[in-house]
Amino acid sequence: MTSPLPELLPYHRMARASLRHRWWRPVLGAGFVAVAGVLVAALLYGLGSVLGAAKGYPEAPDGTVEFGPVSGTALDLLAIASALPVVLLAVRWIGRRPAGTVSSVTGGLRWRWLGLCVLAALPVLAVTTGVMLLLPLDDAPPSRWAGWEVFGPALAMLVVLVPLQAAAEEYVFRGWLTQAVGGFLRSPWWALVPQAALFAAAHGWGTPWGFADLLVFAVVAGRLTVRTGGLEAAIGLHAVSNLLAFGVSAAVVDGLKSDDTAADAPWQVVAVDLAGIALYAAAVLWLARRRTPTRAVPAPAPVPPPLPFYSGGHLPFRPGGA
Numbered sequence: 001m002t003s004p005l006p007e008l009l010p011y012h013r014m015a016r017a018s019l020r021h022r023w024w025r026p027v028l029g030a031g032f033v034a035v036a037g038v039l040v041a042a043l044l045y046g047l048g049s050v051l052g053a054a055k056g057y058p059e060a061p062d063g064t065v066e067f068g069p070v071s072g073t074a075l076d077l078l079a080i081a082s083a084l085p086v087v088l089l090a091v092r093w094i095g096r097r098p099a100g101t102v103s104s105v106t107g108g109l110r111w112r113w114l115g116l117c118v119l120a121a122l123p124v125l126a127v128t129t130g131v132m133l134l135l136p137l138d139d140a141p142p143s144r145w146a147g148w149e150v151f152g153p154a155l156a157m158l159v160v161l162v163p164l165q166a167a168a169e170e171y172v173f174r175g176w177l178t179q180a181v182g183g184f185l186r187s188p189w190w191a192l193v194p195q196a197a198l199f200a201a202a203h204g205w206g207t208p209w210g211f212a213d214l215l216v217f218a219v220v221a222g223r224l225t226v227r228t229g230g231l232e233a234a235i236g237l238h239a240v241s242n243l244l245a246f247g248v249s250a251a252v253v254d255g256l257k258s259d260d261t262a263a264d265a266p267w268q269v270v271a272v273d274l275a276g277i278a279l280y281a282a283a284v285l286w287l288a289r290r291r292t293p294t295r296a297v298p299a300p301a302p303v304p305p306p307l308p309f310y311s312g313g314h315l316p317f318r319p320g321g322a
Helices: 011-016 024-053 070-082 082-092 111-134 146-181 189-204 207-229 232-250 267-288
Strands: none
Touching: 011 146, 011 189, 011 207, 024 070, 024 082, 024 146, 070 082, 070 146, 070 232, 082 146, 111 232, 111 267, 146 189, 146 207, 146 232, 189 207, 207 232, 207 267, 232 267
């Protein structure tokens, strides 16, 4: 009689892909990610302030170092990106499972699939971004071209750092938080709702439309993550969306100095953005039907019961027998 094959875990249940899984590991890991993420980001800001003061950067009215729009944005993106190694450490050290299990059910990031998702996002989000720029907004200030001497270095910086920043947010919200909640509950929707609410709240409280846009973005990205078995679709959507948004800001004078986020978007922008998210999701689901993971991480096999202890006397079976 053969033993049954081990259960193949869906993405949101990957916290259980370890023989050492215990109920308290996701809870402890979530606390570690929150505290360590803030400490590492604060350390980067402190180090940046020391280096900036040593190089003679001016002091801002609030006492911090004024780096300028390009360098200041780079420091902000690096601080967010620093959460990525924190999550991987939490998965490996506290979750006691391979770090790649937070990337996908195959145990690692599927680079070819990520490339396909980026290619699907580029035309859709480029069109919606163009439509947003043409929207007649009453309170929108006039924009002036910043010039290649400003836009060129800013664009080079954004191409390098924005994908890391977007990936880090995905590993925190669609990755760690989704799997932490999924370690307790089987339904993926119970795992998707908390991460979506926290993701929207992390961007600040702007307009109700902007908050709703972030909430829908997080739910769709989470659903694509569970459906495709990995973070690649969410990273592709997030990275391309942020790169286009930052690129537009860098192209105008003082655009990178703005404190506005997606939470401050008016309803016209939100309507266009939601249409782009829906089109991207449809494209990814269509591609996913033609491409499935080649392997998956099984649930840990149950530990076999110990053999009965034999104290002496005649053996109850013949050596070498059945």
